[in-house]
Amino acid sequence: MTYGRASIIAFTTYTCVLLAFLFAPIAVVILFSFDSKGIAAFPFQGPTLSWYQAVIADPIIRKAALNSVIVAVGTTLACILIGTSAAFVIARTRSPSTTAFAGLMALPLLLPHLLLGIALLSFFNSIGIGLSLWTAIIGHVLITLPFLVFTLSARIAGIDPQLSEAAATLGASPAKAFATVTLPLIRSAMIGAALLVVAWSLDEFSVSFLTIGSSNTLPIIIWGQMRAGVSPTVNAISALMVLATILLVCIVHRLADLKFR
Amino acid sequence: MTTTSSSGPAVAVESISKRFGAVQALSGVSLAVAPGRFVSLLGPSGCGKTTLMRIIAGLDRQSEGRVLIDSRDMSRTAPHRRPVGLVFQRYALFPHMTVAENVGFALRLRGADRSATQARVQELLDLFQLGQFGGRSIDQLSGGQAQRVALARALADSPPVLLLDEPMSALDLKLRQAMQLELRRLQKQIGATFLFVTHDQDEAMVMSDEIVLMNNGEIVQQGTPEEVYGRPRSLFSARFLGEANLFSGPLRREAGATLLDAGSLLLKSHAAAGFAATRGWACIRPEAIRIEARSDNKTERRPNAAAGRVREAIFQGAYRRYVVELDGHSVLVQQPAGSDAAPTFGEGDRVDVSWSESGITYIEDADNA
Ligand SMILES: Nc1ncnc2c1ncn2[C@@H]1O[C@H](COP(=O)(O)OP(=O)(O)OP(=O)(O)O)[C@@H](O)[C@H]1O
Numbered sequence: 001m002t003y004g005r006a007s008i009i010a011f012t013t014y015t016c017v018l019l020a021f022l023f024a025p026i027a028v029v030i031l032f033s034f035d036s037k038g039i040a041a042f043p044f045q046g047p048t049l050s051w052y053q054a055v056i057a058d059p060i061i062r063k064a065a066l067n068s069v070i071v072a073v074g075t076t077l078a079c080i081l082i083g084t085s086a087a088f089v090i091a092r093t094r095s096p097s098t099t100a101f102a103g104l105m106a107l108p109l110l111l112p113h114l115l116l117g118i119a120l121l122s123f124f125n126s127i128g129i130g131l132s133l134w135t136a137i138i139g140h141v142l143i144t145l146p147f148l149v150f151t152l153s154a155r156i157a158g159i160d161p162q163l164s165e166a167a168a169t170l171g172a173s174p175a176k177a178f179a180t181v182t183l184p185l186i187r188s189a190m191i192g193a194a195l196l197v198v199a200w201s202l203d204e205f206s207v208s209f210l211t212i213g214s215s216n217t218l219p220i221i222i223w224g225q226m227r228a229g230v231s232p233t234v235n236a237i238s239a240l241m242v243l244a245t246i247l248l249v250c251i252v253h254r255l256a257d258l259k260f261r
Numbered sequence: 262m263t264t265t266s267s268s269g270p271a272v273a274v275e276s277i278s279k280r281f282g283a284v285q286a287l288s289g290v291s292l293a294v295a296p297g298r299f300v301s302l303l304g305p306s307g308c309g310k311t312t313l314m315r316i317i318a319g320l321d322r323q324s325e326g327r328v329l330i331d332s333r334d335m336s337r338t339a340p341h342r343r344p345v346g347l348v349f350q351r352y353a354l355f356p357h358m359t360v361a362e363n364v365g366f367a368l369r370l371r372g373a374d375r376s377a378t379q380a381r382v383q384e385l386l387d388l389f390q391l392g393q394f395g396g397r398s399i400d401q402l403s404g405g406q407a408q409r410v411a412l413a414r415a416l417a418d419s420p421p422v423l424l425l426d427e428p429m430s431a432l433d434l435k436l437r438q439a440m441q442l443e444l445r446r447l448q449k450q451i452g453a454t455f456l457f458v459t460h461d462q463d464e465a466m467v468m469s470d471e472i473v474l475m476n477n478g479e480i481v482q483q484g485t486p487e488e489v490y491g492r493p494r495s496l497f498s499a500r501f502l503g504e505a506n507l508f509s510g511p512l513r514r515e516a517g518a519t520l521l522d523a524g525s526l527l528l529k530s531h532a533a534a535g536f537a538a539t540r541g542w543a544c545i546r547p548e549a550i551r552i553e554a555r556s557d558n559k560t561e562r563r564p565n566a567a568a569g570r571v572r573e574a575i576f577q578g579a580y581r582r583y584v585v586e587l588d589g590h591s592v593l594v595q596q597p598a599g600s601d602a603a604p605t606f607g608e609g610d611r612v613d614v615s616w617s618e619s620g621i622t623y624i625e626d627a628d629n630a
């Protein structure tokens with residue numbers, strides 16, 4: 001099928017406008033993080049790196065960044081450990097209880113996070129668990145597990161179960177068969193899903209806020225500072241988070257492209 | 262690798278049954294395969310061939326019965342501990358490995374050294390005419406090439422018992438015939454025991470020391486190709502393996518001969534002494550029937566002969582086949598073509614057909630008509 005020149009131009013313009021509209025706020029945030037004026041408003045006054053210096057020098061922000069990373073990494077590891085076996089169950093067994101299990105897994109995707117956060121908070125209080133990074137990790141796992149489980153189970157369902165059987169008849173123990181056949185086949189899906197979990201955990205606010213107790217993560221800091229108006233520091237933090245996310249995506253792309261043997 | 266005990270069967274299953282929910286895939290199958298034999302499992306689709314293979318390999322667990330490999334009870338042994346290889350009906354090649362890596366899988370698992378693995382892989386690839394495909398990824402293979410890779414992979418570590426589930430179904434006729442001979446030669450050379458599933462009866466006859474005929478989850482007959490083809494024990498065997506002219510009627514004995522009265526036809530054989538039934542069937546293979554031009558106009562009933570008219574004459578290259586209309590019956594006759602001596606007939610020709618006593622196999626009326 002061929003399109004006329006005019007329709008191609010129209011379509012391209014339309015797409016560009018749409019993208020510009022979507023990405024303009026992000027661009028503005030990044031722009032003002034370099035503005036020396038001190039309030040986020042036009043006109044642009046002059047470039048400076050002082051907000052970044054302030055962010056990096058601020059011990060509270062540094063602590064919050066470290067917390068964010070700890071929670072994201074902890075969440076991701078826990079998700080992989082718990083989620084991989086769950087994904088196999090969902091992909092490889094057909095029974096009413098499996099369907100019920102999958103439905104239950106998906107539930108956190110559908111519930112409002114605020115509600116989940118409040119439920120977790122009162123749950124932890126009622127059984128006397130003090131709030132900490134650990135409880136935040138539990139909250140994040142609850143929310144992000146479905147991403148990982150369903151991404152992985154879709155991939156696993158696409159793998160011929162006879163491959164593991166073939167490995168077994170060639171002398172591979174179940175563990176060996178998993179390591180040499182199954183794992184290489186699900187590795188890129190696993191990395192993709194883990195990325196989703198990391199990005200999501202870095203971003204999460206409501207559940208973190210309600211379950212982390214007196215600690216902070218970056219989104220909580222941003223929220224705290226926002227109450228005093230949009231400050232250039234907030235812009236700098238946001239810009240750094242965008243940068244971190246882009247880096248993460250690039251790294252994962254490279255990893256997923258590599259052939260693992 | 263394994264110590265072979267001198268006498269016992271290489272593989273034996275004893276009273277194996279397998280149910281999948283309501284489906285009875287196997288019922289009471291017993292089979293013993295002597296070391297170094299090439300045994301073909303033959304039977305219609307869904308009769309349980311793959312299920313039996315999977316149970317022997319340990320991939321499915323039998324509902325009842327025992328599996329013995331090299332005289333050791335392996336009924337509950339995990340598949341990777343059984344000295345049994347399996348070539349899957351649907352190849353099951355590893356998509357993340359090259360052809361060579363697939364073939365070398367078992368050797369690498371066992372920690373064989375690199376150069377030995379490489380040499381062995383190349384040897385197998387050459388043997389299966391895949392010499393230049395080693396570096397290819399498996400999604401760049403045709404069905405026939407993939408099937409040969411699957412064979413090479415299963416053979417790489419020389420398992421003492423190899424189960425092959427229709428390993429040549431995707432090959433074209435020429436290649437298939439070449440591979441049949443190659444596989445048979447290889448099997449003899451390594452002295453392994455092969456249990457080979459096929460849909461193709463010609464293939465089974467060409468390759469096997471023994472044929473095991475299955476139907477409905479049971480073994481219906483087992484023997485050399487000559488026995489199973491030449492002496493079918495049931496209507497199913499007679500019909501499934503090759504073509505059969507079948508006549509039914511009451512049986513009687515007369516001076517050491519057994520006679521079957523099929524209306525206008527009378528069949529008579531001295532070679533059926535043990536056969537005691539009073540009703541039954543006679544099976545005569547198409548090539549056991551002689552066909553001649555009508556010599557006289559006698560119409561009286563003679564044993565093992567009849568007069569008729571050619572209804573169809575078919576030339577098939579190596580054979581000529583005739584459908585001959587007799588009084589109340591029709592028979593299929595097959596004769597080698599090309600020999601100058603054999604007269605040929607056309608549609609409508611009046612002919613005499615006859616057969617020798619040894620061409621007759623009596624079958625009990627046990628299963629349905
Ligand atoms: N996992 C399973 N679950 C339920 N039924 C099964 C299963 N595997 C096989 N069966 C049934 O068991 C019977 C025997 O199947 P099997 O695959 O052994 O047949 P087969 O002789 O190999 O047939 P084909 O020649 O078509 O490959 C069939 O009726 C099949 O539907």
Ligand SMILES: [Mg+2]
Pocket residue numbers: 310311312350426
């Ligand atoms: Mg099968």
